[in-house]
Amino acid sequence: MRHEALVYDDDHxxxxxxxxxxxxxxxxxxxxxxxxxxxxxxxxxxxxxxxERVSFTDxxxxxxxxxDALASYDGTVRRLLxxxxxxIRVTGEIPLGPTRDGWxxxxxxxxxxxxxxxxxxxxxxxxxxxxxxxxxxxDAVWRTHPHVVAADKRDDYHDPRDVVxxxxxxxxxxxxxxxxxxxxxxxxxREELSTELALARVPKTKAMDMLVAATExxxxxxxxxxxxxxxxxxxxxxxFVCEIEDAGPGLDDPLAGYLPPRSEEARxxxxxxxxxxxxxxxxxxxxxxxxxxxxx
Numbered sequence: 001m002r003h004e005a006l007v008y009d010d011d012h013x014x015x016x017x018x019x020x021x022x023x024x025x026x027x028x029x030x031x032x033x034x035x036x037x038x039x040x041x042x043x044x045x046x047x048x049x050x051x052e053r054v055s056f057t058d059x060x061x062x063x064x065x066x067x068d069a070l071a072s073y074d075g076t077v078r079r080l081l082x083x084x085x086x087x088i089r090v091t092g093e094i095p096l097g098p099t100r101d102g103w104x105x106x107x108x109x110x111x112x113x114x115x116x117x118x119x120x121x122x123x124x125x126x127x128x129x130x131x132x133x134x135x136x137x138x139d140a141v142w143r144t145h146p147h148v149v150a151a152d153k154r155d156d157y158h159d160p161r162d163v164v165x166x167x168x169x170x171x172x173x174x175x176x177x178x179x180x181x182x183x184x185x186x187x188x189x190r191e192e193l194s195t196e197l198a199l200a201r202v203p204k205t206k207a208m209d210m211l212v213a214a215t216e217x218x219x220x221x222x223x224x225x226x227x228x229x230x231x232x233x234x235x236x237x238x239x240f241v242c243e244i245e246d247a248g249p250g251l252d253d254p255l256a257g258y259l260p261p262r263s264e265e266a267r268x269x270x271x272x273x274x275x276x277x278x279x280x281x282x283x284x285x286x287x288x289x290x291x292x293x294x295x296x
Contacts, residue, residue, distance in 0.1 A: 031054050034059045037058060044056070088120070094106050190214075193242060197233075236295075243293045257272050274294065
């Protein structure tokens with residue numbers, strides 16, 4: 001994988017770099033552009049007839065949640081490689097939200113991408129505007145991309161684990177959660193959690209997603225975490241939250257559950273599934289042990 005970023009000042013500069021990047025990809029294999037509608041139109045015009053061979057996607061529809069974008073890229077790359085592709089080229093621009101928490105999530109995403117697609121024949125060009133991206137995001141571009149095209153040259157690439165750890169939310173106690181019956185029986189746990197979800201009036205579809213995600217975390221605690229030590233659930237800050245605490249040695253891996261597993265049986269597959277089903281999943285040290293906190 002080659003992971004590159006373009007830090008640009010205006011649309012002319014964007015088109016000047018993106019057009020040859022995509023055109024070269026057409027000579028090598030599948031080529032994908034995940035852009036805003038405005039940039040989509042500008043790049044199509046610059047490409048001319050070649051634009052028909054590029055797969056365009058609206059970035060507002062694609063970059064909704066980092067974990068979903070990771071899963072989409074992983075699935076697309078797997079499908080194209082299975083179909084015979086030997087090289088894939090992608091350019092994309094992330095529509096950054098108004099809050100710093102949102103920026104942090106996408107900065108972590110860019111770091112994780114280096115590991116998620118590390119062994120795949122993919123060239124990725126990420127686009128960042130100096131006019132719209134916050135200074136904190138522009139500053140992080142050098143930490144998350146091994147190659148950067150920009151007027152301001154730096155050499156500040158960081159290991160993905162260090163970036164994700166730096167931008168992770170700090171742990172906080174949730175005394176408002178209620179203790180559930182401590183059990184190693186997944187059916188008993190699901191039944192009690194179902195009751196809590198019903199009492200909290202969580203919509204059925206979201207409740208089912210929480211049940212599946214929490215069960216994955218529960219099974220991890222039972223099989224790999226030395227057994228379940230405590231279970232908690234309830235409302236917090238307008239969300240439904242479930243905590244599964246184990247008695248194991250803990251997990252010192254900021255990328256746990258973020259990297260697409262190579263098979264359903266691979267270590268980390270349960271957390272990967274859980275992350276996609278809930279709004280947020282946190283791994284908190286329990287000293288000793290690990291607490292998995294799921295938000296819906």
